[in-house]
Amino acid sequence: MAEIRSIVMSKKAPEWKKANPERTDVKELLNKTKKFAEMYLKVLEERRGHWKTFLEKERKKEEENGNS
Amino acid sequence: MATPEWKKWTIADAGTVKDIADTAKELAEQIKTTSTLATTAMGIVKIIAELQSANIFLKALEAIADELIKSIQDMKDAGYYYLYVDPYSPIKNVEPVTEKSYGFEQLRDDSGRPLYWNTNAPDPEATTTHSVPAPMQHVFEPKLAMPRKLVAGGWSPYTNSTVDPFSLMSPFPKYSAEQVLKTMAEAFSDPGDVPKYERIQLEGPPAVNPTKGDIVFNEQGDPVAGYDPEIVYGEQLYNMGSKNRSGSDHTNEDLKNGMWKSSRIKINAKIKSGKPNIQGNTEFGAGSSAIVMLIAAPSYEIFIESFNAFSKLFSDIPEFMEASLDKLMDTYKEFTDPPLQTINLTMCDSQYGLFAVGDVIRGVNYGGLGTISEILSTEATSIVSTALYTITDDIGITRRTLQEKDGNSTGRYQDMVITIKPIATKEANAVETFTPQDSVREQEIKGYWGVAPEKYPNYMTKGAATFQFKGVSATQFEETSPMSKRKGISKRIYPKYGTVSMQKLTVPVESISPDFNTIASYQVIPMWNEFFEMLENFVVSVKGYIATSSAFIQDMIDTLNELIEFLEEMIETITKFLAFFEVDLSGAGIYALHIEDQQEGNAGLASGITSASGLPKNLGYAAGIVFVGVEVGGFNALDKFMAPILMA
Numbered sequence: 146m147a148e149i150r151s152i153v154m155s156k157k158a159p160e161w162k163k164a165n166p167e168r169t170d171v172k173e174l175l176n177k178t179k180k181f182a183e184m185y186l187k188v189l190e191e192r193r194g195h196w197k198t199f200l201e202k203e204r205k206k207e208e209e210n211g212n213s
Numbered sequence: 214m215a216t217p218e219w220k221k222w223t224i225a226d227a228g229t230v231k232d233i234a235d236t237a238k239e240l241a242e243q244i245k246t247t248s249t250l251a252t253t254a255m256g257i258v259k260i261i262a263e264l265q266s267a268n269i270f271l272k273a274l275e276a277i278a279d280e281l282i283k284s285i286q287d288m289k290d291a292g293y294y295y296l297y298v299d300p301y302s303p304i305k306n307v308e309p310v311t312e313k314s315y316g317f318e319q320l321r322d323d324s325g326r327p328l329y330w331n332t333n334a335p336d337p338e339a340t341t342t343h344s345v346p347a348p349m350q351h352v353f354e355p356k357l358a359m360p361r362k363l364v365a366g367g368w369s370p371y372t373n374s375t376v377d378p379f380s381l382m383s384p385f386p387k388y389s390a391e392q393v394l395k396t397m398a399e400a401f402s403d404p405g406d407v408p409k410y411e412r413i414q415l416e417g418p419p420a421v422n423p424t425k426g427d428i429v430f431n432e433q434g435d436p437v438a439g440y441d442p443e444i445v446y447g448e449q450l451y452n453m454g455s456k457n458r459s460g461s462d463h464t465n466e467d468l469k470n471g472m473w474k475s476s477r478i479k480i481n482a483k484i485k486s487g488k489p490n491i492q493g494n495t496e497f498g499a500g501s502s503a504i505v506m507l508i509a510a511p512s513y514e515i516f517i518e519s520f521n522a523f524s525k526l527f528s529d530i531p532e533f534m535e536a537s538l539d540k541l542m543d544t545y546k547e548f549t550d551p552p553l554q555t556i557n558l559t560m561c562d563s564q565y566g567l568f569a570v571g572d573v574i575r576g577v578n579y580g581g582l583g584t585i586s587e588i589l590s591t592e593a594t595s596i597v598s599t600a601l602y603t604i605t606d607d608i609g610i611t612r613r614t615l616q617e618k619d620g621n622s623t624g625r626y627q628d629m630v631i632t633i634k635p636i637a638t639k640e641a642n643a644v645e646t647f648t649p650q651d652s653v654r655e656q657e658i659k660g661y662w663g664v665a666p667e668k669y670p671n672y673m674t675k676g677a678a679t680f681q682f683k684g685v686s687a688t689q690f691e692e693t694s695p696m697s698k699r700k701g702i703s704k705r706i707y708p709k710y711g712t713v714s715m716q717k718l719t720v721p722v723e724s725i726s727p728d729f730n731t732i733a734s735y736q737v738i739p740m741w742n743e744f745f746e747m748l749e750n751f752v753v754s755v756k757g758y759i760a761t762s763s764a765f766i767q768d769m770i771d772t773l774n775e776l777i778e779f780l781e782e783m784i785e786t787i788t789k790f791l792a793f794f795e796v797d798l799s800g801a802g803i804y805a806l807h808i809e810d811q812q813e814g815n816a817g818l819a820s821g822i823t824s825a826s827g828l829p830k831n832l833g834y835a836a837g838i839v840f841v842g843v844e845v846g847g848f849n850a851l852d853k854f855m856a857p858i859l860m861a
Contacts, residue, residue: 161827164506164805166859168526168794179787181277186628186780195772200767 231444263759269325293851294489294841298396299533300388301520301541301836302534307396309386309644314378316367318358320678325660325671327368327377328356339778357674359680365639366662366671379662379671383833384548384642385513390804390832393507397839400488400820408487410449411443411783413480421452421478429480431456434473446481453477489841500810501816502851504859507828509835510802512666515835517541519801526796530838551635553643558595558629558653561711566655567591567627568709573636573672576713580645582656582672583633590630596620629711639669647713655708664833676706699779805860810849 235372300309320328328341331352334340337607343351367377378584394432400406414422423429429440431448434455453473456462463469489501510516520541524533561567568574568585574584598618640664647653656672663669668781808821818841840859842851 148721150653155411157541159806159808159821159825160631161507161804162860163799163801164803164860166506166523166526166803167796168797169858170854172791172794175791177277177280177781178219179748179791182780182784182787184277186777188775188786189780193363193770193777196770 214458217795234515271732293855294486295530295838296397296488296841297530297836297838298393298400299532299836300386300393301517301834302532307388307392309388309683311386312381312383313365313639313642314367314369314372315363315365315640316369316372316378317355317370318357318362318364318673318677320358321659321673323659323669325379329353330356356678358677368713379660380664382639382662383513384639384663384669385544385834387833388506388835390509390828390835390837393509393837394505394822396836397505398823401815401819403488406488407447408483409445409447409482409485410481413482421480423452423480427459430477434477436460445484447487448483449479449483452475452480471831489691489843497657499813500812501818501841502810502844502849503806503808503839503841504851504855505806505808505820505822505837505839506859507804507806507832507835507836507837509832510804511831513834514545514666515802516547519798519803520836522649522796522798522801523803528792528797548637551637552634554583554635554647555589555632556647557714557778558631558711559626559714561594561627561629561709563625563627565707566629568629568655568707568711572709573658574633574653574709574711575593575656575672575674576645577652577654577674579648579651580638580640581635581647581651581653581713582638582645583635585631586634587631587632588629591625591627594621594626594628596626628714633845636672637669639663639671649713649715651713652710653713654710675708802832805855807860810852 255464298307299305300307322328322343322466324343326341327343329345330337330342331340332354333352340353341356342353357368366382372378381517388591423440423442425443426454428438429439430438430451430453431437432451434451434453436456436458438451438452440450451475453468457464457471463473465472496845506523508516510519527533558568568588570585570588571581571584596619598620599615602614602616603611604614637644654674657675658670659673660671661668662671664764806817806825808825809819811817813820840851840855842855844851
């Protein structure tokens with residue numbers, strides 16, 4: 146009599162392989178921190194420029210007021 | 214020595230990466246607040262229109278800050294068990310073994326093959342062979358060096374091996390890849406590796422600081438007796454439970470109705486995670502997975518190079534941070550490249566030949582061994598004796614007189630000062646010193662010991678095979694035939710010899726730069742310390758900026774200048790810091806195994822570790838780390854976060 150057999154598909158057995166680990170996690174964190182610092186630097190530079198302009202205008206105003 | 218223990222590790226929650234993550238997060242949050250405040254301040258002075266361009270950046274900046282905070286949070290949430298099997302660092306937790314057996318020094322031919330002879334034969338010398346025919350094995354015996362000397366890899370009547378012991382020896386202690394994996398597999402079922410909790414000294418009334426003998430409560434809220442604050446327990450304990458210490462219900466209605474859970478205080482804290490306790494569950498899918506990293510190599514040199522590279526890259530794992538790699542490197546350097554020594558020799562007999570550059574010498578009774586690299590001086594040994602003579606004159610009167618006699622008038626014996634390059638011996642696995650009054654003999658290479666690439670010459674006293682006692686065996690070499698006797702031909706080979714008078718203290722030779730310095734972790738990573746100092750200062754500056762911005766515009770500009778300078782420095786540092794992580798480990802001896810989500814718990818992981826195929830043989834030097842992740846709600850953080858890092 147023919148026998149019915151079920152075939153169980155097994156998971157692929159784990160195998161060793163030569164590894165080249167990378168710290169993508171730390172690199173990602175540092176890259177984000179770097180990008181963040183670069184952006185903030187730009188904002189600060191912009192802001193400094195505007196404050197300088199503002200200060201200059203204030204001084205001119207004071208000079209004009211003083212002259213008049 | 215500690216034993217391998219399971220611990221908990223979160224990528225961004227240990228060592229230095231924690232510092233980066235914490236500071237970066239604080240910074241990002243701080244700057245988000247600062248940006249808002251600054252915008253408000255600007256609004257007050259009515260120049261918002263002028264700042265439109267900056268606002269675009271502000272929005273982007275806040276988006277990046279959010280992204281940064283999220284990625285730190287993600288990493289912090291992903292925690293794993295890890296087990297580090299460490300045979301080599303100063304904090305090693307398993308003991309590597311040095312394969313070495315002692316026995317009598319056996320003569321070897323020039324190829325290094327051990328020699329045997331039949332001492333019962335009429336001419337035993339003529340039977341000397343490296344290959345004994347099988348039927349004759351019972352009559353042949355090892356041909357031992359005379360005088361007898363106990364050496365590593367020598368012949369012993371107690372070991373009956375056909376394998377040459379030299380082929381099993383190694384100068385460095387071994388802990389193979391197989392042993393590391395076996396240790397890992399066993400650690401999954403170590404009954405002693407359970408969570409451990411230590412008392413926390415709390416401030417407050419006695420109710421939160423139970424003393425010895427007090428009733429305390431477990432996780433379920435049940436009372437437990439026998440508490441001693443000095444003892445480390447295996448469970449979390451609390452000052453309050455579901456009932457009073459006396460066993461009666463709480464008098465407070467809220468506590469009685471379940472508030473005791475939120476009101477109770479932990480009286481001890483977890484100091485050890487213990488092993489992962491995954492039972493395995495085929496019905497509910499409580500999966501677990503593991504990643505094993507093996508740092509392994511057939512040679513010690515490649516192993517320490519690989520270990521060095523791997524541990525620097527993963528110095529956020531506390532053990533790799535703590536492991537001082539200098540010791541590993543020192544062991545290797547001491548063995549392969551020891552510093553020069555200067556030795557004073559006396560009574561060097563010129564009849565046997567004086568020592569010359571390139572000769573290898575070794576102490577007869579003590580182990581010093583080295584190659585002569587320089588003859589610093591040679592002068593006749595002073596051997597002056599005073600003798601008492603009786604002289605008689607021609608009328609028969611006698612007189613006694615003292616006379617000096619030069620015992621070395623021909624200059625046969627010489628004092629020599631030599632510089633030697635020491636050679637580590639197979640007995641000590643290290644350089645041995647020369648001892649005053651010990652004789653030294655010229656050596657010759659007879660084969661090699663160890664396994665390639667760690668194969669080292671085997672030195673034996675020159676002519677050891679021709680050594681003979683005057684008498685019975687003298688004819689075997691010296692008078693093999695009447696002809697040779699008449700011609701004065703002798704087969705006996707005599708080594709040069711001398712006596713050690715003292716070893717000189719040597720000032721190390723000036724090195725040629727660059728030098729290999731002792732490297733501390735803060736030096737390993739460029740500007741490691743500076744980076745964190747800067748981050749810290751930055752946050753402090755930002756706080757100052759908030760306080761002064763609305764007060765004085767000039768002060769604000771000055772503060773901005775400082776901040777801009779700081780940020781530029783920080784960006785530069787991060788760039789250097791990033792370069793450090795651009796390490797290519799593809800050529801190093803690092804092997805990875807990923808046991809993907811499986812349902813058999815600890816047992817399945819242990820079995821996966823020992824049964825996986827594909828690992829090269831002969832990886833005699835190894836250390837390893839296994840990470841274990843547990844599936845929670847269908848999500849296994851190990852596979853998501855760790856696998857991409859380690860299996861790249």
